[in-house]
Amino acid sequence: MIDFGYGLTPSSAIDLDKMDRTHFEILIRREPDVLKCMACGSCAASCTAGVYTTMNLRKGILLLSRGQEKSALEQFRSCMLCGKCQLVCPRGINTRNLILSILKTYSIQ
């Protein structure tokens, strides 16, 4: 076989049919507030870590709810649990417990 130098690139599309919700369901049980997010971005706007790193709670919640665990989880290492996001959240989400629950559910150290 002649190698033409082509390879297969995995699809980057979100396929909800193939999404594994196991972890997200556990997360909902640990912190039901995760369902309350309306994606306003107040958390990310006030985030101290977010200015220098990829940390973005709004995006993290969205990606986890879409089963995009790999791209969602990396950022949480940068969180310093300062709690500013909890102060600004208009839906009153317990963000600190949410982040800790994410770390526990997806076993991140």
Place this chain on the structure above:
Amino acid sequence: MNNRNVVIIGGGPCGIEAAKTLAKLGHTAFLIEKEPHLGGHLAKWDRLFPYGQKADEVLNKITSGLENVKWFVDTQVTSINRIDKSYNVILGNGMSILADAVLLTTGFSLFPAEKKEEYGYGIYDRVITNADLEHYFAEGNDHRIQYPKKIGFVHCVGSRDEKAGNRQCSKVCCATAVKQACEIKEKFPNSTVYCFYMDLRMFGRNYEDMYLEAQKKYGIIFVRGRVSEVSEKQDGTLLIKAEDTLSGKPLRVSLDLLVLMAGMVQNSDTAKFAQMLSLNIPEDGFFQSKNYFTAPGVSSKKGVFYAGACTGPKTLPEAIAEGKSVALTIDEYLL
């Protein structure tokens, strides 16, 4: 037709419309307003979305034909007592009316923007509200507005905000913000105007056209993100922080003027009237109709009716239409 007494509490557009219609139907309508003039919030506004019609033109039209209505301004309701099938309404001016029906058209209050301390209303000089801006458009002067080059609008101030005690969407602020953004751009053509929104609720006919015009004709810049905090720099300009959620990056911008779109909350008198008439009010503080679809103007007490924004945020045409329609509901009740 038997002539009955109906007391209408609240002389905004909805109450006026109801009073006029009840008078036309042959009843004696007593319209009670606590402020020194009729018209409610409409009297304080300059122009109306989506067509930019002058508010005073609309108000003049509404207030014409009040000859057959007994209306009182600068008048408080002191007490309401049930006597058999009627209500004895005692007014602050010493008058008492034996009413066969009481209609509450108490409307809404604007959310007190100073409660959202992180936005700095009443602390920073260049932070104003939607109501302040309307006043400026109408009167032409405000010491806080001095040829601003960069202007921002914050949507949902005190709306969709559990921490401010208001979970509801105020319905009209999105359209008002887009209208005001275009107007201020027209006034200061060299300025850059930003709108910070969470969701743009352009639900009515031609509202979407107004939004399109804001983008195309006026070049308003829409940022999807809720402003998290505002601070004042040494030169008096403001630093605004939000997330640009569509690019997923924290965003900051300095502004010369920030306009807070204060939302609708229950009228501050709602609790007072609820107590006088022993009406239950749900958690959000607005009056609750007997049935949202089939009895929107009917309360849980016989002879007590609601119309307009006292049962939740409404647009002006909705409030006017409800005022007119509740008059028929009351007329049927009085038969």
